[in-house]
Amino acid sequence: MKVPQIAERAFYVKVLAGEECQCDRPKNRGKAFCYRCFRELPTAMQRALYRPLGLGFEQAYEEAVKWLQTNVCDAHDGSERLRRHRES
Ligand SMILES: [Zn+2]
Secondary structure (H helix, E strand, O other), X not given: OOOOOOOOHHHHHHHHHOOEOOOOOEOOOOOOOOHHHHHHOOHHHHHHOOOOOOOOHXXXXXXXXXXXXXXXXXXXXXXXXXXXXXXX
C-alpha cells in the first residue's frame, strides 16, 4: 500500500476541532468524520481513527479520506448521496 502524503499537524488539529466533515456535512468536534462517512469505513479504518495525533491518526485520516473518495464516489455530493440512501 502506498503511504499517503501527510500534511502539517496543524491541519489535523483543525480537522478534529472543526464541525465540518470532508464531505461538507456537519460533524461533531473531536471526531474525524461525520457519522455517515465513519459508518462507510471498514472496521479496521474506524479503529485506526481512534489513534491520537502523532501516533497514527494522521495516517489513518489520510487513508480514510482516500478510501471514502475512492469507494464512496459521491462523498463530495451530499444530495446525490442522500438520494442513493433513500432508494436503498
Ligand atoms: Zn462526512
